[in-house]
Amino acid sequence: MNVPSTPRIILGIDPGTTVMGYGLLRITNQTPEMLSMGVIDLKKIKDHYAKLQRIFERTLSLIDEFHPGEVAIEAPFFGKNVQSMLKLGRGQGVAMAAALYRNLPITEYAPLKIKMAITGNGSASKEQVADMLRRMLHIPAENMIERLDATDGLAAALCHFYQTNRVHNETPFADWKEYIAKNKEKLIQK
Numbered sequence: 001m002n003v004p005s006t007p008r009i010i011l012g013i014d015p016g017t018t019v020m021g022y023g024l025l026r027i028t029n030q031t032p033e034m035l036s037m038g039v040i041d042l043k044k045i046k047d048h049y050a051k052l053q054r055i056f057e058r059t060l061s062l063i064d065e066f067h068p069g070e071v072a073i074e075a076p077f078f079g080k081n082v083q084s085m086l087k088l089g090r091g092q093g094v095a096m097a098a099a100l101y102r103n104l105p106i107t108e109y110a111p112l113k114i115k116m117a118i119t120g121n122g123s124a125s126k127e128q129v130a131d132m133l134r135r136m137l138h139i140p141a142e143n144m145i146e147r148l149d150a151t152d153g154l155a156a157a158l159c160h161f162y163q164t165n166r167v168h169n170e171t172p173f174a175d176w177k178e179y180i181a182k183n184k185e186k187l188i189q190k
Helices: 048-066 082-101 111-119 126-136 148-164 176-182 184-189
Strands: 008-014 019-028 031-041 070-074 106-109
Touching: 008 048, 008 082, 008 148, 019 048, 019 148, 031 048, 031 148, 048 082, 070 082, 070 148, 082 106, 106 111, 106 148, 111 126, 111 148, 126 148
Parallel strands: 008 070, 070 106
Antiparallel strands: 008 019, 019 031
């Protein structure tokens, strides 16, 4: 098995034009660890274009601070409100443009795929995803953020780890159950 000598850093984004969630993972020796998670609260910004500018600037600042090598972003789900979908798509596009500006590869994941990768249940609630992330990544309860957009961003990053480790010549994991089964000793020691 060929394990990378330098850690991988993945930026996960849950796009939004009211609140955008993000999470950063560091992968060292096939072990994911949370670096940071948070939200970009855009509610006070009234102008839609100013919101897009803020998304672009904040995404660039996260990239420049943490130096991820790849970005995982949640794909917008299809809703009935066309105007909301258009705004959400613009927000996602601007976050993607920031990653492309720094020459980072981007992978999109459907919300169902992210939930399946984290909980094993595509219809899991945001709370269930957050709780599973807390347990899997050994995040102390006091470090959890109440805003579930942040854990959704972190979930996108962890889903990307599970989906791409074959590309990085690491042991492939289909989902969290397989990861836990293959890493019991490491997880028990923590």
